[in-house]
Amino acid sequence: MAKQKSLQTSECPVARAVESIGERWCFMILREAFDDVRRFSEFRKNLGLAKNILATRLKHLIEIGVLEISPASDGSAYKEYILTDMGRSVFPVVVAMRQWGERYLYKQGEMHSVLLDNVNGEPLLTLEVRASNGRVLGPADCYRNSVITAKKAEHDC
Template sequence: MVEGTSPQSSECPVARTLEVIGDRWSLMILRDAFDDIRRFSEFQKSLGVAKNILASRLKALVEVGVFDVRPASDGSAYKEYVLTDKGREIFPVVVSMRQWGERFLFQPQETRSVLLDNATGQALMPMDVRSSSGQKLGPSDCHRVRLVDGES
């Protein structure tokens, strides 16, 4: 986005999304949240990020409704960052990025993590884009248009 342009003024959903979750630390926080990390100290330990950066990113993610802050589930004085429905809906984005990285950023025999289905223990099927009828689509099969809700 152009410097000084607010995300709310952009027509592009990608630009607005990047304003919310587009930096490295926000995505890594989300990755850890999907692995059931909830406490500030656990995020900090897992990520090795400076506390001020972590606090800033968590605050922003709470402000946009990706996380709720709740008392710790174990009754201690700590707070927990719990994904909202809005936050959980980012899961396919993180999985898609993970699968792209698995495919293109590792050498054969290089150690990496893999996401497995809890029910089967198998790796997930590759994510793809499908039409409303189920046909697999590529970039040349799609186009974008401007839309204003409520107008035809």
């Protein structure tokens, strides 16, 4: 079986992101971390994941800078996995996936969890991609398949 080419050097940011955090258990660990799960045993209990797989995924997320290990907040001898700034910045991606799943993967009336705003208890608005002037953008409204410098990318889709 041929080994797949790594996407870590791709010119496409989507490819690099998928290579870094796109594996399903990485996303499920991130989902749990956003729900304030911090300990190995809690991740394992909530995800039902084998120790070796969980340890490998947590190590990977630490190596790429999404999580860091910290002494337990309760002063015990345990260690905790804490989201870094890089890790917290994945939140809109997880919300977008959640909203897509809510919209397309459940039958009408089928039970599922809902993400609510802690302040007012209301469901979140659907995320949208917007231009700098606030206009909602779709795929046809953005440049595709072009390699541009970071400076130019600040002003383009």
